[in-house]
Amino acid sequence: MNRGSAPPVRHGLARLAVAVLLCYAAVALGLGYWQGLQAQALTNDPGNPLVAALRDGPRGRILDARGTVLAQDVTVGGVRVRRYPHPAAEPAVGYWSPTLGSSGLEHTYDADLSGLAGTSPVDELLRKFGASTASPLDVVTSLDMRLQADAVKLLGKQKGAIVALDPTTGRVLALASTPSFDPDRVVAPGTGPAYMAGLSAPGNASPLLDRATQGLYTPGSVFKMVTAIAGIGSGAITGATTYPDQPGEERSGFVVDGFKVVDGHHDFTGDTALDFVQATEVSCNIYFAHVGLATGAGALRDWARRLGFEAAIPFDLPTAVSQVTSGGGPLDGFVDDVELANAAYGQGTTAVTPLQMALVAATIADGGTLMRPTLVDTVRSPDGTVVQHTEPQVWQQVLSGAQDAVLRAAMTGAVESAWGRPFAGSAAIPGVQTAGKTGTAQLGGSGEPHAWFIGFAPAAAPRIAVAVIIEQGGHGGEVAAPLGGQLMGDWLRLAP
Amino acid sequence: MIRPSLAGIHPRPRGRETTLLALAAAALLTGWVSLATTQAGRLSAGDPHLLVIYLVAAAVIHVLFVVTGRRTDQVLFPAVVLLGGISLLFMARLPPSLVTQDAGPAGILTLAPLQLVWLVLSLSTIGGLAILVRNDTWLRNYKYSWAAAGVTLLVLVFLFGDEVNGVRLTLRVGPLAGQPSELLKIILVVFLAGYLAENRALLAATSLRVGPLDLPPLAYLLPMLAMWGIALAVVVVQRDLGAALLFFAVFLGLLYVATQRTSFVALGLLLAAVGSVFLYAVEPTVQVRVAIWLDPFAQALGSGFQIVRGLYAFGRGGLLGTGLGAGLPSPDGTLAVPALATDYVFAGVAEELGAAGAIALIGLYLVIAERGLRIAARGADDFRALLAAGLTLVLVLQAALIMAGDLKLVPLTGVTLPFVAYGGSSLLGSGICVGLLMALSDAGVEAPAPPQALTRGERLRARGRGVAGRFERAVR
Numbered sequence: 021m022n023r024g025s026a027p028p029v030r031h032g033l034a035r036l037a038v039a040v041l042l043c044y045a046a047v048a049l050g051l052g053y054w055q056g057l058q059a060q061a062l063t064n065d066p067g068n069p070l071v072a073a074l075r076d077g078p079r080g081r082i083l084d085a086r087g088t089v090l091a092q093d094v095t096v097g098g099v100r101v102r103r104y105p106h107p108a109a110e111p112a113v114g115y116w117s118p119t120l121g122s123s124g125l126e127h128t129y130d131a132d133l134s135g136l137a138g139t140s141p142v143d144e145l146l147r148k149f150g151a152s153t154a155s156p157l158d159v160v161t162s163l164d165m166r167l168q169a170d171a172v173k174l175l176g177k178q179k180g181a182i183v184a185l186d187p188t189t190g191r192v193l194a195l196a197s198t199p200s201f202d203p204d205r206v207v208a209p210g211t212g213p214a215y216m217a218g219l220s221a222p223g224n225a226s227p228l229l230d231r232a233t234q235g236l237y238t239p240g241s242v243f244k245m246v247t248a249i250a251g252i253g254s255g256a257i258t259g260a261t262t263y264p265d266q267p268g269e270e271r272s273g274f275v276v277d278g279f280k281v282v283d284g285h286h287d288f289t290g291d292t293a294l295d296f297v298q299a300t301e302v303s304c305n306i307y308f309a310h311v312g313l314a315t316g317a318g319a320l321r322d323w324a325r326r327l328g329f330e331a332a333i334p335f336d337l338p339t340a341v342s343q344v345t346s347g348g349g350p351l352d353g354f355v356d357d358v359e360l361a362n363a364a365y366g367q368g369t370t371a372v373t374p375l376q377m378a379l380v381a382a383t384i385a386d387g388g389t390l391m392r393p394t395l396v397d398t399v400r401s402p403d404g405t406v407v408q409h410t411e412p413q414v415w416q417q418v419l420s421g422a423q424d425a426v427l428r429a430a431m432t433g434a435v436e437s438a439w440g441r442p443f444a445g446s447a448a449i450p451g452v453q454t455a456g457k458t459g460t461a462q463l464g465g466s467g468e469p470h471a472w473f474i475g476f477a478p479a480a481a482p483r484i485a486v487a488v489i490i491e492q493g494g495h496g497g498e499v500a501a502p503l504g505g506q507l508m509g510d511w512l513r514l515a516p
Numbered sequence: 517m518i519r520p521s522l523a524g525i526h527p528r529p530r531g532r533e534t535t536l537l538a539l540a541a542a543a544l545l546t547g548w549v550s551l552a553t554t555q556a557g558r559l560s561a562g563d564p565h566l567l568v569i570y571l572v573a574a575a576v577i578h579v580l581f582v583v584t585g586r587r588t589d590q591v592l593f594p595a596v597v598l599l600g601g602i603s604l605l606f607m608a609r610l611p612p613s614l615v616t617q618d619a620g621p622a623g624i625l626t627l628a629p630l631q632l633v634w635l636v637l638s639l640s641t642i643g644g645l646a647i648l649v650r651n652d653t654w655l656r657n658y659k660y661s662w663a664a665a666g667v668t669l670l671v672l673v674f675l676f677g678d679e680v681n682g683v684r685l686t687l688r689v690g691p692l693a694g695q696p697s698e699l700l701k702i703i704l705v706v707f708l709a710g711y712l713a714e715n716r717a718l719l720a721a722t723s724l725r726v727g728p729l730d731l732p733p734l735a736y737l738l739p740m741l742a743m744w745g746i747a748l749a750v751v752v753v754q755r756d757l758g759a760a761l762l763f764f765a766v767f768l769g770l771l772y773v774a775t776q777r778t779s780f781v782a783l784g785l786l787l788a789a790v791g792s793v794f795l796y797a798v799e800p801t802v803q804v805r806v807a808i809w810l811d812p813f814a815q816a817l818g819s820g821f822q823i824v825r826g827l828y829a830f831g832r833g834g835l836l837g838t839g840l841g842a843g844l845p846s847p848d849g850t851l852a853v854p855a856l857a858t859d860y861v862f863a864g865v866a867e868e869l870g871a872a873g874a875i876a877l878i879g880l881y882l883v884i885a886e887r888g889l890r891i892a893a894r895g896a897d898d899f900r901a902l903l904a905a906g907l908t909l910v911l912v913l914q915a916a917l918i919m920a921g922d923l924k925l926v927p928l929t930g931v932t933l934p935f936v937a938y939g940g941s942s943l944l945g946s947g948i949c950v951g952l953l954m955a956l957s958d959a960g961v962e963a964p965a966p967p968q969a970l971t972r973g974e975r976l977r978a979r980g981r982g983v984a985g986r987f988e989r990a991v992r
Contacts, residue, residue: 029901032773033893040885043916050923054830055871062831067816
């Protein structure tokens with residue numbers, strides 16, 4: 021046997037060992053993928069027999085911030101059924117039906133409510149010795165059912181939405197969308213499917229849609245506050261900026277590339293070249309068209325993005341994406357300067373969710389800081405042990421306090437000043453300095469415009485920020501602003 | 517050469533093995549208490565007699581190792597004991613009626629007791645081989661006879677094999693039933709080690725250039741093609757994709773170690789690719805396997821059912837697992853994952869022990885790989901080195917293949933997880949591998965004696981091997 025010419029077996033073995041190691045590393049990575057990254061998704065997969073096995077199992081409660089029960093299991097005639105004592109909390113709380121699926125918080129927090137979610141590693145370790153494989157958890161929301169019911173009552177039979185949040189923490193206090201539905205009837209065995217079919221029938225105003233987070237509306241003048249944040253933030257304007265041609269353009273129209281921006285609703289300002297605060301008070305379209313053009317397309321979109329535009333807002337419920345422009349144009353997405361000028365005062369192809377506009381108000385209220393919006397305070401076991409706690413979290417530092425001061429002054433003036441009062445004065449809370457901005461979004465055609473209001477109170481140390489929209493409700497100052505003022509006033513009384 | 521008689525046996529302490537076995541026993545006892553506690557809902561040791569029998573068996577074999585004083589590896593056996601123990605815990609946890617067998621006077625045995633019987637037999641096989649095998653000529657000099665035996669086995673399966681679940685694997689002789697491919701893979705390694713050890717110098721040095729390809733000389737290419745043919749035949753005859761893949765992977769691994777020529781391995785992979793395409797074209801079962809591998813969720817209630825259910829089990833386990841006994845192997849009365857005790861035992865263990873436990877399991881196979889390859893590297897000559905490497909590869913590649921299949925990294929194949937999956941043939945086959953590895957690890961095992969003055973005993977034995985010897989010469 022001639023062994024001289026063959027390389028030593030040893031060397032081959034070393035490389036073989038590396039190959040074996042690589043095979044096993046691949047297996048370990050596979051484990052990490054399925055047991056780490058994909059574990060939750062697999063466990064929540066509707067085809068998982070585990071989910072089916074636990075479908076008949078008990079489910080945790082959903083509570084408001086003060087412990088009011090919004091959803092719970094009750095036993096009726098020996099059968100466990102899901103009950104929703106406060107239909108006014110819909111569609112935020114959602115429904116959960118073994119046959120029709122789930123929505124709202126019932127859907128987002130299904131894993132916690134059914135007890136399938138992984139808890140903290142230590143708790144999980146302790147739980148392994150329990151006989152039950154699932155431990156349903158309670159979900160405590162940041163909603164205050166008193167304010168929530170108030171918001172729904174204020175909306176009444178109109179189609180619309182109200183978002184109210186604490187600007188200093190981002191906690192959502194009320195999330196109303198009308199018309200809504202009765203979750204008890206959705207989950208009722210037997211009659212549920214027929215009721216659901218009726219709800220989703222065309223021409224029924226989409227009661228299942230959560231307008232507050234997923235409705236997209238033309239914003240009209242409330243968008244001027246986004247333009248203002250972009251203008252002040254980018255340095256394109258200051259509080260003292262005036263446009264000398266503006267008084268003249270009030271009469272002749274402001275011609276942008278042949279398109280005429282017209283105003284005509286504040287004749288009493290006469291020949292005064294308005295500064296930023298005055299322009300906000302009287303909601304001057306021509307002034308904000310100038311601001312938009314001075315800021316530029318790229319900067320306007322960039323600052324809007326910092327406020328949450330152009331991406332789904334991370335939230336406990338699904339959110340629609342707000343946009344400054346539908347995009348596709350050569351001018352940073354805008355078709356031309358005409359679209360940019362129109363967008364600057366909230367027309368154009370701009371579309372926003374009520375939640376997004378509430379965040380704009382909250383940012384200005386909170387000194388330029390945007391807190392991440394949250395709807396759930398804690399997830400806890402029935403005995404009260406907190407499993408998951410939501411800490412207030414700064415989402416974006418949009419403006420400095422100094423930059424923000426003039427925006428606050430402008431919104432306060434819009435409600436409280438002599439020039440502003442005719443437009444947004446209906447939002448004023450007696451005895452409290454109130455800040456706000458109305459919007460009346462023209463939809464084209466002959467329909468009534470959307471009525472908008474965003475605001476916060478008290479102006480000096482805000483405890484609540486709101487966004488109100490009434491679909492095709494008319495003028496913002498007449499229809500939406502009174503609701504916003506009323507709701508904020510009620511909150512200051514409820515939570516002194 | 518005369519082997520020492522009983523009087524010549526010198527006991528030798530095996531401290532490392534003792535310590536490792538004690539640790540394994542402690543881990544398994546803890547596991548048993550954890551399982552019983554979960555099942556009873558309060559602190560309990562349950563009825564531990566199965567585990568106690570198992571641990572006593574392991575201890576007895578360990579004592580025999582000490583008494584006989586062989587200088588064999590001290591890590592392999594504890595690693596196997598731990599793997600087998602985990603298997604026993606898991607089988608004790610599954611519905612007992614999953615497998616039942618009438619054991620005559622012993623009554624009807626259920627899943628866990630049956631697995632215990634096989635585990636003890638497997639450990640005994642390891643013990644027997646590790647203590648008794650002191651000479652490798654019976655493997656070394658009869659490679660073609662072994663190969664012939666292997667082919668015969670294959671033919672027998674083809675002619676008389678029983679089909680279970682569309683796979684023709686089981687051969688029945690009277691009351692005994694077994695899966696010959698478990699034996700076939702060991703025979704294959706013996707043949708390859710012998711063949712490659714003899715010819716590796718030539719294989720490594722010479723070549724036949726055909727265009728860009730650097731081929732082995734034709735005379736040596738033929739056995740390689742034969743191997744390829746056998747692997748294909750295994751698939752076609754037994755419909756056993758896993759065994760075929762394993763055979764071919766072991767073959768390529770050994771070929772590389774022997775020649776260290778990447779061109780041969782590349783050629784082998786090319787052949788494998790051609791074979792795969794061919795099989796995909798002609799075998800509907802292969803097409804289904806590939807389709808459900810790519811997207812099991814498309815057929816979640818049909819052909820992809822098992823894979824999808826397996827993934828659910830992994831997902832349920834998460835990083836730390838549900839805990840022993842707290843998994844849901846049968847949430848609605850039927851088994852959550854089909855073949856949970858055999859093909860999908862890894863998913864079941866990963867559900868209850870989590871990624872942490874599953875990675876520990878992977879670690880145990882890596883320990884076996886490390887010990888096995890180390891034994892190979894220390895091998896007295898090429899045959900022993902290649903034999904040890906081949907036996908190691910059979911174990912660790914098989915484990916990797918089924919674990920990767922469960923995890924949907926490769927198409928699922930029906931190979932078993934060595935020492936953990938339920939099944940007698942697999943446990944015995946794996947036991948033979950480890951037993952031989954341990955025997956090879958003893959530096960004292962003699963190299964073949966020069967062919968001269970035979971003792972009387974050897975003459976007798978040589979006469980018995982006459983037929984095989986003539987066969988060897990004829991083939992050569």
